[in-house]
Amino acid sequence: MFFLKHFFSITVVLLLALSVTSTHFRFFVLEDYQVKHEIQCDPYTKVCFEACMDDLCTETYFHAYAVRQAKDLKQICGDDITHCEEALYCNPEVLPCEVVYCDPILRSCDTLHEDALILDKT
Amino acid sequence: MICHYFSEPQWLIISPDVPALLYYTHIPVALLALIIGTYIFSKMPKRPQNQYLFLLTLSFFGWITINLIAWTNIHAPVILSVWPLFGIFTALISVFSIYLTYTFINNDDVPNTLKATLLLLITPIFIFSHTDLSIEGFNISDCDAFGFEGLLFVTYYNLLGVLAIIWTAYFLIKAFVSNPKSSVQRKKIVLFGLGIQSFLITFISIIWIAGNLANAGIIEDSYFEFYGLFGMVAFLALLGILITQYKAFNVRVVSAQTLLVALVILVGSQVTVAETRLVMLVGVATLVLIMISGLLLNRSIKSELKQREKIESLAKDLTKANERLRELDKQKSEFVSIASHQLRSPLTTIRGYASMLAEGSFGTMSAKATEAAGRIEEAAKLMAMSIEDYLNISRIEAGNMKYILSDFNFKEMVDTICDGLRAEAMKKGLVLLFRSDINSRAIVNADIGKVNQIIHNLINNSIKYTPQGSISVLVRDDIQKKKIFVDITDTGIGMSQETIAKLFHKFSRADNANSVNVSGTGLGLFVAAKMAEAMGGEITAQSAGDGMGSTFTLTLPLAM
Numbered sequence: 001m002f003f004l005k006h007f008f009s010i011t012v013v014l015l016l017a018l019s020v021t022s023t024h025f026r027f028f029v030l031e032d033y034q035v036k037h038e039i040q041c042d043p044y045t046k047v048c049f050e051a052c053m054d055d056l057c058t059e060t061y062f063h064a065y066a067v068r069q070a071k072d073l074k075q076i077c078g079d080d081i082t083h084c085e086e087a088l089y090c091n092p093e094v095l096p097c098e099v100v101y102c103d104p105i106l107r108s109c110d111t112l113h114e115d116a117l118i119l120d121k122t
Numbered sequence: 123m124i125c126h127y128f129s130e131p132q133w134l135i136i137s138p139d140v141p142a143l144l145y146y147t148h149i150p151v152a153l154l155a156l157i158i159g160t161y162i163f164s165k166m167p168k169r170p171q172n173q174y175l176f177l178l179t180l181s182f183f184g185w186i187t188i189n190l191i192a193w194t195n196i197h198a199p200v201i202l203s204v205w206p207l208f209g210i211f212t213a214l215i216s217v218f219s220i221y222l223t224y225t226f227i228n229n230d231d232v233p234n235t236l237k238a239t240l241l242l243l244i245t246p247i248f249i250f251s252h253t254d255l256s257i258e259g260f261n262i263s264d265c266d267a268f269g270f271e272g273l274l275f276v277t278y279y280n281l282l283g284v285l286a287i288i289w290t291a292y293f294l295i296k297a298f299v300s301n302p303k304s305s306v307q308r309k310k311i312v313l314f315g316l317g318i319q320s321f322l323i324t325f326i327s328i329i330w331i332a333g334n335l336a337n338a339g340i341i342e343d344s345y346f347e348f349y350g351l352f353g354m355v356a357f358l359a360l361l362g363i364l365i366t367q368y369k370a371f372n373v374r375v376v377s378a379q380t381l382l383v384a385l386v387i388l389v390g391s392q393v394t395v396a397e398t399r400l401v402m403l404v405g406v407a408t409l410v411l412i413m414i415s416g417l418l419l420n421r422s423i424k425s426e427l428k429q430r431e432k433i434e435s436l437a438k439d440l441t442k443a444n445e446r447l448r449e450l451d452k453q454k455s456e457f458v459s460i461a462s463h464q465l466r467s468p469l470t471t472i473r474g475y476a477s478m479l480a481e482g483s484f485g486t487m488s489a490k491a492t493e494a495a496g497r498i499e500e501a502a503k504l505m506a507m508s509i510e511d512y513l514n515i516s517r518i519e520a521g522n523m524k525y526i527l528s529d530f531n532f533k534e535m536v537d538t539i540c541d542g543l544r545a546e547a548m549k550k551g552l553v554l555l556f557r558s559d560i561n562s563r564a565i566v567n568a569d570i571g572k573v574n575q576i577i578h579n580l581i582n583n584s585i586k587y588t589p590q591g592s593i594s595v596l597v598r599d600d601i602q603k604k605k606i607f608v609d610i611t612d613t614g615i616g617m618s619q620e621t622i623a624k625l626f627h628k629f630s631r632a633d634n635a636n637s638v639n640v641s642g643t644g645l646g647l648f649v650a651a652k653m654a655e656a657m658g659g660e661i662t663a664q665s666a667g668d669g670m671g672s673t674f675t676l677t678l679p680l681a682m
Contacts, residue, residue, distance in 0.1 A: 004234075007234075007237070007238075007241075008237045008238075008241055011241055011245075012214070012241070012244075012248075015245065015248035015249070016210065016248065018248065019206065019210060019248045019249075019251040019252060020203075020207075022251075022252035023202075023203050023206055023251060023252040024203050025252075026252050027198075027199040027202040027203050028199045028203065031199070033198070033202055033257070033258065033259045033260060033270075034258055034259030034260070034270065035123055035198065035259060035260050035261075035262050036259060036260070036261040036262065036263065036269070036270075037261075037262040037263055038263045065263070067259065070123050070198065070259075070260070073123065074123060079123055079124050080124050080126050081123070081126060081262065082126040
């Protein structure tokens with residue numbers, strides 16, 4: 001009788017608990033997710049993203065993105081990749097990864113600010 | 123993994139890397155929603171609409187909390203763990219909006235079939251929330267998960283939001299049409315409908331659009347989703363009107379209390395976005411002052427509210443008592459009517475036989491016996507007149523008095539009545555004079571019998587209450603005002619102004635009436651005045667005071 005009267009609330013609470021637990025288990029324990037981060041990119045050979053070094057954009061730099069498994073990257077670099085050499089490049093022999101360059105079909109790459117298109121000059 | 127470009131937040135949500143507007147749009151709105159939802163729920167926790175409003179505001183508060191965490195936190199697992207909750211809370215907000223609308227309109231809990239249907243619809247959101255269908259990865263550079271969200275998952279939960287907009291609109295339109303025009307319920311439906319729709323439309327559409335643009339990489343982050351939260355402010359404002367004006371959700375709150383809470387939250391949230399220490403100090407000082415004066419104001423409001431509730435309760439009791447009195451009065455009139463009818467028939471027989479005895483129809487009687495029979499007849503006559511008054515009153519009060527209107531000459535009628543009563547006046551040694559000052563044909567359209575009864579009653583009263591002197595009857599008219607008057611002026615016992623004020627009330631007699639040993643029920647003038655009113659006229663009385671005589675004036679409209 002109690003369940004029939006409160007079946008909605010009971011089911012939602014159970015589903016919510018299940019969802020939170022399984023999500024927590026996946027991301028905290030298994031660390032089963034991909035990470036995308038900036039890697040170095042040569043604007044003379046690839047279509048790179050251009051980003052600003054500061055808020056006023058007085059200086060820019062070029063980069064691409066690498067996508068890898070979080071667990072793999074953490075094993076090599078730890079939680080923070082700021083000073084991790086391996087995280088600056090995509091070398092599939094060291095760590096499986098996929099490189100994402102700026103795609104003019106998907107996004108505008110013709111701005112001088114972030115995400116700018118640098119033509120492949122090779 | 124952490125987002126190495128951003129700083130670690132303080133107290134979980136305070137970060138220098140996020141727009142200051144984030145706190146101003148999120149914290150006050152979330153707190154205001156939760157406070158109002160909790161307050162309404164605490165007032166009547168068993169009422170379904172109060173429960174669903176609380177669950178809706180709680181889900182909204184949950185959504186804002188995870189949004190703040192997602193904006194300010196730099197730990198990938200933390201952000202990824204809360205990210206699927208956007209779908210869950212959006213689905214819950216959609217479902218509770220539908221439930222709330224249903225219960226608000228029908229004042230009853232949601233049927234189990236509707237509950238089960240919506241439960242089935244939201245179950246996939248919970249089941250797939252931890253899978254790649256919901257989220258695949260994390261962008262360390264931007265510190266968010268845009269670009270890794272599952273398109274199907276996001277579309278599904280946002281479509282639930284669209285479904286909520288359509289479903290609630292359907293309930294509202296149906297209820298609006300089925301309620302009578304300009305009814306209170308219709309006004310409540312309009313206010314509630316505007317509120318819930320503005321909330322759902324802005325929340326679902328703006329956040330969906332912002333998320334999609336960010337996922338597609340068209341915008342860097344979902345910054346303009348902040349504006350999607352202002353729909354809740356509109357909803358809460360309209361809820362405030364519903365509560366203060368229409369006592370919706372069975373909550374009694376005065377506008378000042380609502381305003382005070384809103385003010386504290388708004389000033390408090392301004393403190394969180396203060397850029398300098400001085401501005402923050404000024405903000406904190408203002409907040410403290412508002413809170414102190416607010417507490418004092420709240421105390422006085424509470425006592426005022428208590429008094430108002432007491433007055434309302436007394437007014438309700440008074441209305442009930444009044445209704446009961448009216449019912450008793452009606453029963454009394456019915457009783458008087460029935461009793462009077464029962465008394466009238468035997469009384470007519472008594473009068474008839476007493477009259478026949480006095481006239482010698484059953485043989486000659488002694489002088490003493492003849493006098494006794496005459497007294498029986500006289501007493502029976504007075505009693506019959508009293509009964510007629512009682513009957514007239516019950517007819518007037520029941521609205522059953524019949525008036526047969528016809529044209530007749532008013533002056534001639536008054537003249538005839540004076541002729542008829544002159545002998546009686548002379549018996550008491552009084553002079554009864556009749557005069558007229560007429561410029562019209564003196565025709566009135568009224569019930570001839572009732573007018574006769576009124577004038578008869580007024581002249582008779584003058585005879586009764588005048589121990590010596592004269593009674594003067596004057597008929598006059600005013601063509602411009604289209605009125606005709608009869609003034610009956612006597613040199614009798616007169617009246618004070620206090621007596622005149624209550625003279626035409628039921629059972630009311632002049633204080634000095636007993637000084638002339640005249641019996642009376644105090645109903646004659648009341649009946650006469652009511653009859654005159656029913657025929658478009660009136661009776662007025664004037665006197666210079668006790669012992670100074672009186673003038674009674676009957677006014678009737680002229681038939682031109």
